Amino acid sequence: MRTFKRGFFCSDLSLRYPYHECTITVPMLLVMMLLMPMLFISVVEVMRICKHFRMRQYIRNLWRSQATFSFGFIATYLTTELAKHVVGRLRPHFYSACQPRLHDGSSCADTQNADLYVEQFYCSNRNISSRQIRELHVSFPSAHSSLSFYSMCLLAFYVHSAWQGRGSTRVLRHILQFLLLMSAWYVSLSRVADYWHHWSDVLAGAVLGVVYASITAIYVGDLLRVRAIYSVSGSSANGRGGCHHHNHHHHLHHQLLAENNNSSTSTKVHFLQSATTTPSPSPPLPLPLLAAHITIIDTACCCCYYYYYYHNAAGLS
Numbered sequence: 001m002r003t004f005k006r007g008f009f010c011s012d013l014s015l016r017y018p019y020h021e022c023t024i025t026v027p028m029l030l031v032m033m034l035l036m037p038m039l040f041i042s043v044v045e046v047m048r049i050c051k052h053f054r055m056r057q058y059i060r061n062l063w064r065s066q067a068t069f070s071f072g073f074i075a076t077y078l079t080t081e082l083a084k085h086v087v088g089r090l091r092p093h094f095y096s097a098c099q100p101r102l103h104d105g106s107s108c109a110d111t112q113n114a115d116l117y118v119e120q121f122y123c124s125n126r127n128i129s130s131r132q133i134r135e136l137h138v139s140f141p142s143a144h145s146s147l148s149f150y151s152m153c154l155l156a157f158y159v160h161s162a163w164q165g166r167g168s169t170r171v172l173r174h175i176l177q178f179l180l181l182m183s184a185w186y187v188s189l190s191r192v193a194d195y196w197h198h199w200s201d202v203l204a205g206a207v208l209g210v211v212y213a214s215i216t217a218i219y220v221g222d223l224l225r226v227r228a229i230y231s232v233s234g235s236s237a238n239g240r241g242g243c244h245h246h247n248h249h250h251h252l253h254h255q256l257l258a259e260n261n262n263s264s265t266s267t268k269v270h271f272l273q274s275a276t277t278t279p280s281p282s283p284p285l286p287l288p289l290l291a292a293h294i295t296i297i298d299t300a301c302c303c304c305y306y307y308y309y310y311h312n313a314a315g316l317s
Contacts (some may be wrong), residue, residue, distance in 0.1 A: 001003065001081075003138060004085065005119075005137060006088040008090055009117050010116055011114050015093075015094040015095050016096070017195035018093060018242065019093040019096045022198075023194055027145055032183070033073075033148050033152070037152075039070060039282045040155065041065045041066060041069065044159075044162050045065060048061070049061075066219050068216060071152075072154060072212050072213065072215075073151065076209060077143070080141055080205065081210060083140065084138035084143070088137045088138070089139040089201070090137060091135070091137075091196060092196070092198060093196070097125065097128060097132070099124045100121040100123060100124070101122060101123075102118060103122070104119065107124075112228045139196075139201050140197075140200070140201045141205040141208060142188065142191050142197045142201045142202045143202075143205065144197075145184075145188040145191060145197070145201070146206070146208040149188070149205070150209035150210075150213045150216075151184070151209075151210075152180040152181055152182070153180075153182035153210050153214070154213040157224070159173055159180070160175055160223070161223040163176075184206075188206055189202075201239075
């Protein structure tokens with residue numbers, strides 16, 4: 001795509017900053033914001049399946065997480081590059097790197113050009129390549145800022161969804177999320193400190209990255225919806241992860257089976273039965289049929305069971 005060649009005012013002081021090498025180079029950015037998040041997601045997915053290791057489940061979860069992250073990363077990059085080439089804003093070190101001259105041979109140092117808006121010019125610096133000249137016209141928005149904020153914000157959403165717990169575990173989770181956001185903040189600030197971007201370029205890139213991370217987390221990866229399911233099921237309230245979630249319902253299953261054999265608690269089982277079938281005065285269900293009904297009882301029925309159980313216990317006492 002051809003980059004828009006924007007003109008400039010010779011009196012524009014925002015383009016007269018000295019040239020500095022990048023603190024965060026492009027290879028460093030790709031390692032920090034692409035490879036390391038993918039590695040982190042891979043490790044977390046291994047930890048989430050705990051001792052119930054199933055290779056097919058791990059591969060499926062890993063593929064879903066990596067595909068979600070990669071989709072948002074590519075979308076953020078393409079949006080940023082499109083804006084760069086359409087806007088064509090000059091970088092803060094434009095004067096020192098390009099040393100522009102007008103076609104009549106004059107420069108911005110001449111007094112007659114002080115308030116002139118220059119559109120036709122060429123770079124007199126012989127040490128700059130054509131690729132570097134093109135780079136001088138793609139300041140807005142900052143790709144370092146947009147990609148770093150996308151990666152770190154999405155990773156913070158992922159940690160919030162995958163790392164459940166209370167107490168010290170919850171504190172460590174928030175500390176990790178804070179460090180992730182601070183790394184994106186540092187990368188963005190380095191672009192202003194190195195005179196590679198204006199502050200508005202960095203701000204626009206940060207907003208772009210946060211927006212794409214939020215859209216990807218909510219509508220593509222369903223990260224917030226997954227956390228809501230964990231909260232309703234009670235695993236997060238008890239400070240336990242996905243591996244203990246199955247054990248919780250397994251314990252409830254055996255508890256209901258035991259109460260079905262007890263005549264004093266048979267009304268509780270009939271209450272659960274009425275939640276899924278039509279009421280009937282029939283005796284307690286046989287164990288195989290009861291197990292089938294328990295399998296399809298959802299979290300709401302379990303909550304109703306606990307309410308009914310403790311309500312009866314309070315009435316008997």
